Amino acid sequence: MVKAQVKRVVLAYSGGLDTSVIVPWLRENYGCEVVCFTADIGQGEELEGLEEKALRSGASRLIIRDLKEEFARDYLFRVLRAGAVYERKYLLGTSIARPLIAKHQVEVAHEVGADAVAHGATGKGNDQVRFELTYMALDPRLKVIAPWREWDIRSRQDAIRYARERNIPVTATEKSIYSRDRNLWHLSHEGGPLEDPWNEPEEGMYLISTSPESAPDEPEYIEISFESGTPVAVNGVTMSPAQIINHLNAVGGHHGIGRVDLVESRLVGMKSRGVYETPGGTILMAAHRELESLVLDRDTLHFKDLVALKYAELVYSGMWFSPLREALDAFVDSTQGPVTGTVRLKLYKGNIIVAGRTSPFSLYREDFATFGQDDVYNQSDAKGFINLFGLPLKVRALNGLPVSGLEMPKPDYSRFKRD
Structure with a gap:
């Protein structure tokens, strides 16, 4: 039965089981x-x-x-410059890819004269939101078709059966246990044994990173150079954004860098467990943080950490094309001018160890920080600073307010009363 009047639909297609089945389903149900x-x-x-x-x-x-290159330059490096990490661990590899895919999907729809767009995201996941919010932001006139919210297919077995009945070529089998998503930034793993958060991931599951136990016994040093917060070179060799990420994926994966096991809060309200391999992104995040610590003043750095949390939340929630994300980017961009310099890292058995950092805009001054004799810092000035900085604590004590649950004796002010 034909469901609605749709002339032409552009499907976000991966070639996996779901989207392979969606093609004939759209033709049969929407004509x-x-x-x-x-x-x-x-x-x-x-x-x-x-x-x-x-x-x-x-x-x-x-x-x-x-x-x-567009993905690396305009999406991944923006997340990097913002320092955005979701729920302390997730570097947003799948989340940040969806708005880019949906953006070009809308452009293709315009080019081919389509009146609808479709995606293969399930009704339980985050991707449906990310795709559809992008469609809404860029062309709300397009009809959106989400087969997983409409059809009777309810399992992987159902989908395989549907494909076989129509002679659709799919490589999936009922024995496949992991659901994976791969792109330039990461490789994610979900499903199968991972659905029990007590189960340790099987080593054979990992595809782009060596286990720390099997990584080389000798560390490797790398130097990453930045210009205004953007990575531009590795070990002195200038590379494009995508080339930098590819190179660091290979180096980091070789040393067991970037494995994350996370139980995360999905946007739709449930918890899910995912394991991610993000070697290059993990290295870049570490290097960028170290350089910022050298060149950003305390108040800017601390406030930027607050912005990073909100930025990650927006990306995870599919709000890439939103006024707030654009406004936060304006703030982030304004902080990145001095984030120029080079960071040296030591990679060793899953660890990233900072070995050095330098910048022409460094705020670190050895003559200020030294514990030896100096002419730029009068240590006796600290007494007045401490008195003023600690004044609220002093008043609290004088008022007999409780400290850490202990009752303090209330001072007797009677002796200060005037006659």
């Missing part, structure tokens, strides 16, 4: 032409044979755009 769109954001071999697979599934064409 429309299906144009598949794939964003190349660093999936690698996952793109091989994709066009043939899309056409055999019933799509009229497949459009692939190479977005790796």
Whole structure:
């Protein structure tokens, strides 16, 4: 039964089980032409044979755009400069990719004259929100089709059966246990044994990082150079944004860097458990933080940490194309001018150890910080500062207010009374 009047729909297509099944489902239920769109954001071999697979599934064409440099420059490096980390661990690899994919999906819809867009996100996850908020921000006129919220397919087995009945080429089997998402920034793992948070991840699950136990016994030193908060070179060799991330993924993965096991709070209200491999991103985050500690004043650095929490929340929630994110970026950009210099790191068995940092805008002055004799800091000045800084504590004590649950004796002011 045809559900609605849709002439042409652009599907965000990965070639996996879900989107392969969605192609014929859209044709059967909406009676429309299906144009598949794939964003190349660093999936690698996952793109091989994709066009043939899309056409055999019933799509009229497949459009692939190479977005790796745009992804790194305009999305990943913005997250890096903001210092955005979700719930203390997650470097937002999947979250930040969705608005970029959806943005180009909308552009393709305009180019091919489509009146609808579709995605393969489930009704339980965060991605449905990220895709649809982007559609809403960029062209709310487009009809949005989310098959997982409409169809009768309820399991991986159902989807495989549906594909086989229609001779749709899929490589998934019922024995596949992990749901993965891969791009330039990370590789995520969900499902299977990971659904029990007590289970330790199996070593065979990891694909781009060596276990710390098996990593080289000798450390490796690397130097990362920044210009106004943006990475520009590794070990003195200038590279493009995507090249830097690719290079650090290889180096970091070799040394067991960037593994994260996280039980996170999904936007839709439930908890989920994911394991992430983000070698290059973890190295860049560490280097960027070290350089900021050298060049940003205390108040700016501390306030930027507060901004980073909100920034991460916006990215995770799909609010990339929002006025607040744009406003926060204006603040972040204003802080990054002096974040120029080089950080030296030592990589060793899953650890990132800071070995040095330098910047022409360093606020660190050895003549100010030295414990030896100096002419720029009069230590006796500290007495007046401490008296003023601690004045609220002094007043609290004089008023007999409780301290750490202990009752303090109330002072007797009678002797100060005038006759």
